[in-house]
Amino acid sequence: MPTNHHYNTFYIDGHWVEPTAPKRYSVINPATEVEIAAISLGSVMDVNRAVAAARKAFEFYSLTPPAERLEQLERIAEVYRRRMDEMAETISREMGAPITLARTAQAPAGLAHLNETMTVLRNYKFEELKGQTLMRREAVGVCGLITPWNWPMNQIVAKVAPALATGCTMVLKPSELAPLSAFLLAEIIHEAGVPPGVFNLVNGDGPTVGAAMACHPHIDMISFTGSTRGGIAVACAAAPTVKRVTQELGGKSAHVILEDADIPRAVTQGVQACFRNSGQSCNAPTRMLVPSSKTNEVVAVAKRTAEATVVGLPSSDGSHIGPLANRQQFEKVQQLINIGIEEGADLVAGGPGRPEGWATGYFVKPTVFASVRTDMTIAREEIFGPVLSIMTYDDEEDAIQIANDTVYGLSAYVSSGNSERARSVAKRLRCGNVHVNGARVDFSACFGGYKQSGNGREWGVSGLEEFLELKAIFGYS
Structure with missing residues (x-):
């Protein structure tokens, strides 16, 4: 598992940094009801720091060739694969998934999304000439990723992988109820050599950190997975900045x-x-x-x-x-x-x-x-x-x-x-x-989903394209 001293810090601009105003929060093992770690909840100031780092990194990362981004995803997948057992154990402890399920489904879901994103990226055409007009797909910008506690790596990597593949930078807020696997993912991303500022992690609750991300003028997109009630709150907070909002919400299948x-x-x-x-x-x-x-x-x-x-x-x-x-x-x-x-x-x-x-x-x-x-x-x-x-x-x-x-x-x-x-x-x-x-x-x-189950799509080509803007350059040829 990640070293305990990381748990009260955030990953911003390639470094583990102290919160601006530490606020202790216990992470509870649901099988024993005993604290297994303590994190710090973030503040608006922490979000501002992370967004500034992501905005700065976007200026260069958005220009990297797809082949370079593919190599980066391959390095992440290699480290993730090596630390898979550690990831499964972490997920099991933080949210109670039986270790067999954690090893066969919960942790492997993250690797599966990395592999699928790489498959899409290898064949994806970011530019297409239509007559004299170039249709070009570009990274949407700085992305705020807000994820739940029930399938931690499935939800997180389904957002992080396509964001990295398209040239976006990001700030992740995992659920404060099951945040430990996100710390481990940050370590994996760091070990894989992802440039500083491209991936940032800030812990916190929805009303503080989540709301600050949703309304932030320098975040271009929010990708949210959680309850329909939470999704409505995020959409309302995001509306004044007219940012893109994708949501995967509740269900009653x-x-x-x-x-x-x-x-x-x-x-x-x-x-x-x-x-x-x-x-x-x-x-x-x-x-x-x-x-x-x-x-x-x-x-x-x-x-x-x-x-x-x-x-x-x-x-x-x-x-x-x-x-x-x-x-x-x-x-x-x-x-x-x-x-x-x-x-x-x-x-x-x-x-x-x-x-x-x-x-x-x-x-x-x-x-x-x-x-x-x-x-x-x-x-x-x-x-x-x-x-x-x-x-x-x-x-x-x-x-x-x-x-x-x-x-x-x-x-x-x-x-x-x-x-x-x-x-x-x-x-x-x-x-x-x-x-x-x-x-x-x-x-x-x-x-x-349809209706109040959200809007937008994750996974595969559709999930990748949520992180892209479409530009037409007239008279290109």
Whole structure:
């Protein structure tokens, strides 16, 4: 792990620097509720220092050839690969992901985004001649990157890698609840020889550091991942400077299981996908839509799967789920489970309180509700925990209507024994991503949502182009 003396400093202009006004903040291990590190929260003055360094670096870094930026990304990937185990252990300790998940998904996601960005960069044409006009794509400028705690490296590197690839400079504010992996990434970037000022790290909370970044006149773009409420606040703060704002926000993803699907397989996979990372994924399939005629079978399979889901320590190997990442999230999930019961949903498995045998830690019972109506709170609000809502529909049209009846539009899932039928339904769902018959994500595609799930896209070519401005030079030839 990064050396402890780094934790109360920020990475600005290629150096670890002291905060202008130190403000201690404890980082808590969610499995033990014990402090594992202390960081300092930043101030507006720290943001100003970081932005000044990024602005200065942009003057030269934006002019570097793509081949040079590619070599730089290759060096970062090499160091990241070497320190992968360290990254996985850090993520597991700071936000509670089981170490197996941290080693197979959480930490590798960062490397996957680096590799995909390099693939795009190798073939990307920044200039194209159309008649006598040159269409030229240039770095957007200084970028403010604000990221959450649930998939730290997935979210951070999905922004940092394309920003570096396009010639942008940046200031990163990771979540103060899980900041340690970002320190490690800063060390990796430093070791890889990224020029001073290109990448800067300032810790802090949203109302102080996040707001200062959003409204800063010398930040050209904000890339934000977090709650819809946070995204609205960022957009409002950014509006007076008319900067570009991309957002990846909340979700309430529907899993439409059609009557011709393999019910045991589809339901088992759906429950497991909902519970993965303890339900703390914005694209988790938290609403399971099933034919009314299949309700009893679906509920029985979901109950068995939930009851077979093991809750365990993050430090233990295995396929179990760990705790929620922080106390605030634990209390929110407990409240919503109780609201589900109060509003009349049938509790099939789990329920309020910690699992049996756990007196400490932010552990939650894997929970399944049935007979969930579209007007219930648990059907409409993002819970962000291992909580599944089973809802019934009458026919395919009804299923599509229910799936689209949400303010969110990030992801959806369709299970069917007929691939063509599944594809047809997928095309009618109002969301940015659809998984057909258990398909996994594709980092070479794109990721982002409709409606209140955000705007803009990450990953692949689409994610790279969010960090570019398009210029037309008339009479070029």
